[in-house]
Amino acid sequence: MSTETAKKEIDHEDFDPKGTLALILLYFVILAILWIFMYFIEFLGNDLTVIG
Amino acid sequence: MSDALESGAPSFLDQFPDEAKLVRATLWSAFIALILGGLFGIIQTLHRTDILRVMDSSYYYTVLTAHGVLMVVSFTIFFLVGVFTWAVVRSLDRPLVDIRYSWTWYGLMVVGTLMAVVAVLGGFVDSTEMSADVLFTFYAPLQAHPLFYGGLAIFLIGSWLAGVDWFRAWYAWKREHPDERIPLQTFMALTTMLMWYIASIGIAIAVVVFLLPWSLGLFDEVNALLTRTLFWFWGHPVVYFWLMPAYMLWYTVLPKLAGGRLFSDPLARVVFVLFLLLSTPVGIHHQYVDPGIAEGFKFIAMTNTMFLLLPSLLTAFTVVASMEYGARRRGGTGLFGWLRALPWARPAFTGMALAGLMFAAGGFSGMINAGMNINYLVHNTLWVPGHFHLTVGTAVALTFMAATYWLWPQLTNKPLFSRPIGLLQVVMWFVGMALMSNAMHVSGLFGVPRRTAEPEYQGFDFTPAFGTMNEFDMQIAIGGTLLFISLGLFIGNVVLTSFGTKQSSLGEDLPPALSGPSDSPVVLDNLKLWVGIALVLVVLAYSLPLASIISRGGLFGPGVGTYPMIVDTFSALIESVAHAGITETLAQFEVGVIVQ
Numbered sequence: 001m002s003t004e005t006a007k008k009e010i011d012h013e014d015f016d017p018k019g020t021l022a023l024i025l026l027y028f029v030i031l032a033i034l035w036i037f038m039y040f041i042e043f044l045g046n047d048l049t050v051i052g
Numbered sequence: 053m054s055d056a057l058e059s060g061a062p063s064f065l066d067q068f069p070d071e072a073k074l075v076r077a078t079l080w081s082a083f084i085a086l087i088l089g090g091l092f093g094i095i096q097t098l099h100r101t102d103i104l105r106v107m108d109s110s111y112y113y114t115v116l117t118a119h120g121v122l123m124v125v126s127f128t129i130f131f132l133v134g135v136f137t138w139a140v141v142r143s144l145d146r147p148l149v150d151i152r153y154s155w156t157w158y159g160l161m162v163v164g165t166l167m168a169v170v171a172v173l174g175g176f177v178d179s180t181e182m183s184a185d186v187l188f189t190f191y192a193p194l195q196a197h198p199l200f201y202g203g204l205a206i207f208l209i210g211s212w213l214a215g216v217d218w219f220r221a222w223y224a225w226k227r228e229h230p231d232e233r234i235p236l237q238t239f240m241a242l243t244t245m246l247m248w249y250i251a252s253i254g255i256a257i258a259v260v261v262f263l264l265p266w267s268l269g270l271f272d273e274v275n276a277l278l279t280r281t282l283f284w285f286w287g288h289p290v291v292y293f294w295l296m297p298a299y300m301l302w303y304t305v306l307p308k309l310a311g312g313r314l315f316s317d318p319l320a321r322v323v324f325v326l327f328l329l330l331s332t333p334v335g336i337h338h339q340y341v342d343p344g345i346a347e348g349f350k351f352i353a354m355t356n357t358m359f360l361l362l363p364s365l366l367t368a369f370t371v372v373a374s375m376e377y378g379a380r381r382r383g384g385t386g387l388f389g390w391l392r393a394l395p396w397a398r399p400a401f402t403g404m405a406l407a408g409l410m411f412a413a414g415g416f417s418g419m420i421n422a423g424m425n426i427n428y429l430v431h432n433t434l435w436v437p438g439h440f441h442l443t444v445g446t447a448v449a450l451t452f453m454a455a456t457y458w459l460w461p462q463l464t465n466k467p468l469f470s471r472p473i474g475l476l477q478v479v480m481w482f483v484g485m486a487l488m489s490n491a492m493h494v495s496g497l498f499g500v501p502r503r504t505a506e507p508e509y510q511g512f513d514f515t516p517a518f519g520t521m522n523e524f525d526m527q528i529a530i531g532g533t534l535l536f537i538s539l540g541l542f543i544g545n546v547v548l549t550s551f552g553t554k555q556s557s558l559g560e561d562l563p564p565a566l567s568g569p570s571d572s573p574v575v576l577d578n579l580k581l582w583v584g585i586a587l588v589l590v591v592l593a594y595s596l597p598l599a600s601i602i603s604r605g606g607l608f609g610p611g612v613g614t615y616p617m618i619v620d621t622f623s624a625l626i627e628s629v630a631h632a633g634i635t636e637t638l639a640q641f642e643v644g645v646i647v648q
């Protein structure tokens with residue numbers, strides 16, 4: 001039933017979540033690109049929606 | 053925490069048979085709501101995309117209300133009470149104090165749901181006066197049959213009593229373990245319930261003081277803006293009420309499924325405390341376009357909302373780091389290569405991981421919703437259902453379904469009927485939602501409204517910058533159909549599991565965190581302190597807006613006028629604020645808004 005194979009022990013000090021950091025940075029980059037995309041939708045794709 | 057073996061341990065059912073029975077009952081209730089909600093979901097999807105219309109459009113709101121209420125009130129909250137009961141009993145390693153009391157709150161929740169659902173379904177029966185086509189945002193001026201509000205009130209009371217049950221279990225545990233930290237899962241359940249109690253103040257007043265007597269005919273008018281504001285006082289924190297059990301599963305179960313353990317127990321506690329503090333004083337961000345609330349208050353709500361992103365980002369970090377830890381223990385290497393070492397063949401893991409991924413996408417559309425100016429672009433368009441089908445409709449719903457694959461065998465002593473079907477099911481949900489939600493977002497940007505049976509207005513064309521309306525409608529319909537099939541696979545798998553034969557030793561232990569609770573400051577467990585601060589924040593965020601709404605429209609008034617607002621609110625503020633310092637700061641702030 002268990003698919004787990006032999007596991008290495010990694011303790012608190014040895015574990016450095018750099019993959020996590022990379023993924024989160026990637027997410028921020030995507031967010032920034034989407035924000036820029038929204039700028040085009042909001043201001044160039046439509047007439048201005050709200051004034052004042 | 054029990055130090056049982058990794059597998060082959062006695063299951064939850066073996067250890068706590070009475071509680072397991074209760075949890076099964078709550079989950080069944082959740083699944084019935086889910087399948088009925090899904091049925092209404094596919095009906096309205098095919099209807100509004102004009103692919104298959106099985107009813108007259110005049111019934112659309114009945115269907116939409118049934119879909120919304122069954123999904124986000126019944127399904128989510130029944131699942132929550134089940135998971136929290138399991139989590140509290142498991143992590144305290146002791147039974148509930150009095151199981152008859154527990155069945156009482158469950159019974160109240162069932163009765164309340166039945167009352168509300170009967171009132172809603174009454175909308176289909178032309179021969180009765182009864183209907184409750186008020187949508188799941190059930191504020192005035194839409195009015196429902198009293199049975200609907202009565203049912204909601206009873207359901208709410210049931211949920212409060214459930215929280216009391218977990219507090220009782222915790223007090224009993226504390227007497228036996230005076231110097232220990234609150235076990236993590238119990239801590240999560242208790243902080244969530246404290247948030248719920250604070251949030252419920254708004255909805256309880258709206259329903260019991262205004263909406264129910266109004267629908268009984270005791271008075272003819274209510275202040276619509278007041279009931280809206282009270283609704284959203286509860287309506288934002290309720291989204292965290294849906295989300296917190298999913299977060300609990302991501303923090304405590306997902307790392308184990310990934311082959312590791314939670315990265316940091318203290319960080320998880322901090323996150324839940326932040327949600328307790330910040331969930332409520334933001335509700336006005338749902339009212340950015342409401343006339344009658346000064347811009348300044350909306351700005352404060354927006355600022356609070358941005359702070360609320362913090363605990364979700366902390367969660368992303370902690371949960372992904374815990375998965376990475378598991379993957380590296382399983383032999384994963386490289387900057388991204390470890391992702392391949394995760395147990396993608398397990399439906400419980402894959403479902404939760406895909407749910408988290410969708411939540412990250414929902415984070416983006418949520419930031420758009422939260423921005424005061426850009427919200428005008430998407431408000432009340434199909435973008436908004438696009439957004440929340442990612443959050444509650446997937447991050448929460450898919451996590452619950454995935455967790456069921458892991459939890460159900462421990463509640464029944466029966467192994468899951470089929471893992472491959474489970475895997476197919478979670479992937480299908482992900483694909484279906486990617487299609488449906490993407491097309492909803494895009495058509496919303498081009499102005500297609502939500503909550504409309506026939507969004508093809510006469511003599512009017514939506515002109516998308518790319519693609520065609522037809523393509524978006526097709527995407528929505530195909531996506532919705534995949535979701536519905538996925539739902540069928542889920543229910544089928546659970547039902548067939550229940551017909552299976554019993555086995556022993558299906559219990560699974562949850563490993564403690566890499567960095568345990570002893571590393572965190574004790575003050576984190578001071579629940580009274582956090583409730584106090586949360587209440588102060590609520591008073592700060594809401595007393596002035598509520599005072600101004602009431603002083604302008606009256607408690608039962610016809611509602612407030614729409615224009616102009618700011619100057620009048622300003623003078624109402626001066627009267628209603630005793631503290632000169634606050635008045636002065638706010639005065640400056642309001643002047644700034646006026647000048648602008």
Ligand code: HEM
Binds near residue numbers: 444
């Ligand atoms: C079979 C899967 C589902 C399908 C096909 C579906 C489809 C839809 C569609 C098309 C709408 C928008 C209708 C309109 O505005 O005119 C909608 C609204 C909604 N859905 Fe779903 N949905 C599904 C699952 C879910 C789930 C799992 C949840 C939450 C747990 C959910 C919660 C909601 C809510 C709260 C609304 C808004 C109701 C309102 O406007 O009052 N849905 N759904």
Ligand SMILES: [Cu+2]
Binds near residue numbers: 287288291335337
């Ligand atoms: Cu909100």
